[in-house]
Amino acid sequence: MQTKPTLIDCQPPYYVVTFANKKTATQQGYSETLMQILALAQKQKGFLGLDSCSNAENFGITNSYWESLADIKNWKQQSDHLIAQNKGKERWYECYTVNIAKVEHSYAFNSGE
Amino acid sequence: MQTKPTLIDCQPPYYVVTFANKKTATQQGYSETLMQILALAQKQKGFLGLDSCSNAENFGITNSYWESLADIKNWKQQSDHLIAQNKGKERWYECYTVNIAKVEHSYAFNSGE
Numbered sequence: 001m002q003t004k005p006t007l008i009d010c011q012p013p014y015y016v017v018t019f020a021n022k023k024t025a026t027q028q029g030y031s032e033t034l035m036q037i038l039a040l041a042q043k044q045k046g047f048l049g050l051d052s053c054s055n056a057e058n059f060g061i062t063n064s065y066w067e068s069l070a071d072i073k074n075w076k077q078q079s080d081h082l083i084a085q086n087k088g089k090e091r092w093y094e095c096y097t098v099n100i101a102k103v104e105h106s107y108a109f110n111s112g113e
Numbered sequence: 114m115q116t117k118p119t120l121i122d123c124q125p126p127y128y129v130v131t132f133a134n135k136k137t138a139t140q141q142g143y144s145e146t147l148m149q150i151l152a153l154a155q156k157q158k159g160f161l162g163l164d165s166c167s168n169a170e171n172f173g174i175t176n177s178y179w180e181s182l183a184d185i186k187n188w189k190q191q192s193d194h195l196i197a198q199n200k201g202k203e204r205w206y207e208c209y210t211v212n213i214a215k216v217e218h219s220y221a222f223n224s225g226e
Contacts, residue, residue: 003170005133005210016131016214018176020118020164024224051133051210053166053174057116061166061174063131069217095223097118097164101129101214104182110208111137 005108006049008065012103014048015066021096023058033086037079044078046071065103072100118221119162121178125216127161128179134209136171146199150192157191159184171207178216185213 008014023030041047046067054060066072083089121127136143154160159180167173179185196202 001168001170001172003172004135005172005208007210012212016129016212018129018131018164020166020176022117051131051174053133053168053172055114055166055168057114059114059116059118059166061164061176063133063174063176063212065212089222090224093222093224095118095221095225097120097221098219099125099129099176099178099216100218101216103212103214105213106211108208108210109202109206111203111206112208 002052006051006065007108008048008106010048010067012106014103015069015072016099016101016103017064017066017072018099018101019062019064019096021060021062022094023054023060023092024094025058026091028091029086030092033083036086037082040078040082041075044071044075047075069100115165119164119178120221121161121219123161123180125219127216128182128185129212129214129216130177130179130185131212131214132175132177132209134173134175135207136167136173136205137207138171139204141204142199143205146196150195153191153195154188157184157188160188182213 048065161178163177
């Protein structure tokens with residue numbers, strides 16, 4: 001479970017993929033596939049980091065950060081393939097929304113600094 | 114507590130503000146101010162919606178959606194003022210990151226459709 005925001009180690013412009021989702025009650029195989037996907041993402045060209053959070057109502061948000069649109073497209077093809085090889089997104093997600101957006105400004109705050 | 118992704122009722126381009134945060138143990142006054150801020154946001158010019166989620170470790174993500182950069186700037190000035198009038202963000206947030214990004218593509222999936 002993530003406990004702190006991810007600091008992206010570069011300046012804009014870069015890209016964010018926002019993924020807001022409601023999971024179904026059928027989560028068989030989900031956590032294993034999620035672990036595989038996260039491990040795969042971290043090896044991808046252009047991957048900068050991610051923030052991910054879910055609540056007790058099976059609602060979650062994952063924001064992943066990428067260097068370019070081409071990197072996102074490449075990653076989508078790989079991750080879709082991996083999911084299809086497993087149980088299929090329709091079993092795990094009741095609904096979701098995705099936005100692909102170009103980050104123009106970013107800033108951070110840390111009370112310890 | 115949010116249970117489903119927010120469907121934005123317009124096509125890109127629009128803007129998203131991603132806010133990933135770690136809250137402190139000192140949450141006195143936080144929930145009241147959050148309610149005020151969310152009520153205020155929904156009345157703002159250019160506000161399109163938001164997705165918000167937090168976990169048991171006090172880590173959270175809020176993505177808010179806006180028509181334009183000018184709307185975001187206007188909202189930031191108002192919300193900063195409201196927060197300053199209350200306890201101050203330094204009491205509630207240990208750290209956070211913010212990205213302001215232009216949405217170029219979006220899509221949604223709903224298993225009921």
